[in-house]
Amino acid sequence: MTQAPLTGGRAVPSTRVNRLWHLGRATTDLAAGIGVRGLIDLARGNGASNSVQLSPAALQRVTSRLAHMRGAVMKMGQLMSMDGSDVLTPEAAAILGTLCDRAESMPLSQLAPLLETEYGKDWNRRFRRFGFTPVAAASIGQVHRAETADGRHLALKIQFPGVRESIDSDMDNLVFISRAIKGMDLQPMFAEARRQLHQEADYEAEANALETYRGLVGEGADFFVPDVHRDFSTGRILAMDFAEGIAIDRLAAPEFTRHDRDRAANLVMEIVLLELFQFSLVQTDPNFGNFLYQIDTGRVVLLDFGSTHPVPPAIVSGYRDLIRAAMADDRAAMYQSAIALGFAREDTPLEQTEAMLDLMRLSSEMMRHQGPYDFGASDLFKRIYERGRQLHEEGAFSQLPDPSSMFLYRKFLGAFMLCRRLRARVDLPRLLEPYL
Numbered sequence: 001m002t003q004a005p006l007t008g009g010r011a012v013p014s015t016r017v018n019r020l021w022h023l024g025r026a027t028t029d030l031a032a033g034i035g036v037r038g039l040i041d042l043a044r045g046n047g048a049s050n051s052v053q054l055s056p057a058a059l060q061r062v063t064s065r066l067a068h069m070r071g072a073v074m075k076m077g078q079l080m081s082m083d084g085s086d087v088l089t090p091e092a093a094a095i096l097g098t099l100c101d102r103a104e105s106m107p108l109s110q111l112a113p114l115l116e117t118e119y120g121k122d123w124n125r126r127f128r129r130f131g132f133t134p135v136a137a138a139s140i141g142q143v144h145r146a147e148t149a150d151g152r153h154l155a156l157k158i159q160f161p162g163v164r165e166s167i168d169s170d171m172d173n174l175v176f177i178s179r180a181i182k183g184m185d186l187q188p189m190f191a192e193a194r195r196q197l198h199q200e201a202d203y204e205a206e207a208n209a210l211e212t213y214r215g216l217v218g219e220g221a222d223f224f225v226p227d228v229h230r231d232f233s234t235g236r237i238l239a240m241d242f243a244e245g246i247a248i249d250r251l252a253a254p255e256f257t258r259h260d261r262d263r264a265a266n267l268v269m270e271i272v273l274l275e276l277f278q279f280s281l282v283q284t285d286p287n288f289g290n291f292l293y294q295i296d297t298g299r300v301v302l303l304d305f306g307s308t309h310p311v312p313p314a315i316v317s318g319y320r321d322l323i324r325a326a327m328a329d330d331r332a333a334m335y336q337s338a339i340a341l342g343f344a345r346e347d348t349p350l351e352q353t354e355a356m357l358d359l360m361r362l363s364s365e366m367m368r369h370q371g372p373y374d375f376g377a378s379d380l381f382k383r384i385y386e387r388g389r390q391l392h393e394e395g396a397f398s399q400l401p402d403p404s405s406m407f408l409y410r411k412f413l414g415a416f417m418l419c420r421r422l423r424a425r426v427d428l429p430r431l432l433e434p435y436l
């Protein structure tokens with residue numbers, strides 16, 4: 001089909017050869033940006049201590065190619081820019097970070113045959129309206145708004161063709177780029193990203209997770225979780241209630257009130273605690289795009305259950321003990337919990353353990369604060385960052401934490417970052433009280 005692309009996007013490269021070609025071009029741009037000498041060092045894996053220095057123009061070209069590929073490639077860009085402030089140069093982190101917003105949508109010439117394959121030839125009869133321009137495009141799929149023939153307003157998350165099949169080959173091809181970073185061993189991060197991508201590409205599993213989660217949250221005045229519509233869901237399309245709302249971080253703009261900012265941030269903190277202490281089931285993707293806020297109802301909409309993890313009881317009680325210890329400013333008890341949670345081992349050198357405890361104490365400052373903590377007035381993140389950087393330079397963190405235990409840490413960090421973005425006041429001791 002050679003129809004003009006109505007949605008304006010370029011087709012997602014879907015065959016293996018095609019994807020390899022695009023990745024090859026991104027690598028060529030990377031090579032041009034860092035020069036032959038740098039490339040030889042990287043290919044040998046001896047980037048040593050020097051991080052890759054790219055000109056902003058070269059990085060723009062590389063990210064544009066990565067944004068076009070989407071799938072595994074883009075997800076890695078996002079992951080590296082989120083967790084990798086130490087791994088990437090600041091310019092690279094900033095530009096890779098924009099990958100989150102840059103996703104391109106697939107053109108109609110790719111979308112129409114896909115709908116026909118998933119829903120059958122007369123697929124358009126099943127809808128009263130179908131919005132061909134996606135409401136959002138993400139790393140492995142895009143979201144369309146549609147009204148069914150029987151009047152249901154749906155959000156259809158439609159997976160890009162070929163993305164699922166190409167996860168493994170893309171990840172293998174990306175190993176080359178992984179060497180391009182400070183000579184660090186990124187294999188555990190790659191293995192985790194691969195696992196996460198396979199999980200996120202399984203829309204059947206996501207539909208099940210969404211239903212479970214919706215059952216746990218229920219329908220109330222604070223949260224809304226969309227319901228799954230099985231009759232419009234397939235292996236590559238996840239159909240759910242369309243949820244109205246604005247992206248939660250937009251509340252930072254001056255036209256919104258402090259009341260809404262505080263309410264949204266408190267609710268996000270509340271759901272993080274509910275997930276850990278009540279549901280023992282955590283939605284692990286801390287992306288702000290997974291929360292919408294409804295100004296008229298004051299509810300927070302929870303989206304994207306592609307990476308939902310059960311939390312074993314030992315971890316839940318470990319965190320409970322750690323939080324109790326942090327609130328009581330009891331260093332010995334914090335140490336015990338850090339051991340129990342695997343953040344430190346008994347044979348970890350003393351200075352490293354002390355450094356980690358310092359950082360933990362700093363990061364839990366808002367839990368020892370009486371009354372609402374004003375994230376907008378606090379320079380806590382700057383202090384944590386500076387202290388972390390100093391400790392890193394002193395070599396205090398010789399081991400990266402186990403990626404499988406990183407998700408809870410990321411979740412808390414993501415929630416705190418949102419509180420900071422919204423300049424919100426959050427009374428953490430009050431929110432924690434029922435669980436301690």
Ligand SMILES: Nc1ncnc2c1ncn2[C@@H]1O[C@H](COP(=O)(O)OP(=O)(O)OP(=O)(O)O)[C@@H](O)[C@H]1O
Nearest residue numbers: 136138139140141143155226240241242243289304
């Ligand atoms: N039920 C819904 N109602 C309204 N908008 C939705 C709905 N589901 C998703 N969206 C919109 O689509 C965006 C992407 O959705 P989602 O995060 O589920 O996709 P994704 O492919 O898992 O994205 P990524 O993995 O990049 O985070 C959301 O940020 C939201 O703007």
